Amino acid sequence: MVLLYEHPLSPYAQKVKIALAEKGVAFECRLPDFMSGRDDAFAAANPRLEVPALVDGDTRVFDSTIILEYIEDRWPTPPLLPAAPAERAVAATLPFARDIRGRGHRCSRARELNVHQSVMIPEAMG
Numbered sequence: 001m002v003l004l005y006e007h008p009l010s011p012y013a014q015k016v017k018i019a020l021a022e023k024g025v026a027f028e029c030r031l032p033d034f035m036s037g038r039d040d041a042f043a044a045a046n047p048r049l050e051v052p053a054l055v056d057g058d059t060r061v062f063d064s065t066i067i068l069e070y071i072e073d074r075w076p077t078p079p080l081l082p083a084a085p086a087e088r089a090v091a092a093t094l095p096f097a098r099d100i101r102g103r104g105h106r107c108s109r110a111r112e113l114n115v116h117q118s119v120m121i122p123e124a125m126g
């Protein structure tokens with residue numbers, strides 16, 4: 001079964017849990033052992049020691065956006081993304097924009113380009 005290292009307060013982990021649920025993929029959630037200061041299995045899943053991290057057999061994936069891409073490729077049905085390229089681009093922007101807003105600051109690339117997040121988040125996305 002797929003194993004997801006997560007934390008209930010992590011919006012990045014919730015994003016992955018929603019995707020797995022939409023796909024109907026059975027998964028087990030596990031909290032990393034943050035207290036001991038050493039959780040080798042978690043460190044093997046994500047050397048950055050951040051949640052979420054997904055373990056699917058021998059495959060280990062970290063970073064929520066990359067995990068979502070993996071989930072979409074691994075379990076294509078039902079698709080999370082629309083078929084039309086323009087709609088796919090908008091859908092792909094949503095978690096990116098949310099991640100920026102969730103952190104309460106502009107991402108470094110946006111800062112470089114001097115693009116404010118309100119420009120990056122279409123009205124329809126709230």
Ligand SMILES: N[C@@H](CCC(=O)N[C@@H](CS)C(=O)NCC(=O)O)C(=O)O
Pocket residue numbers: 009010011012049050051052062063064065
């Ligand atoms: N870019 C990462 C960010 C993940 C992240 O920041 N996770 C936080 C919890 S919301 C974390 O595990 N922080 C632990 C730490 O910084 O030590 C993703 O999208 O998965």
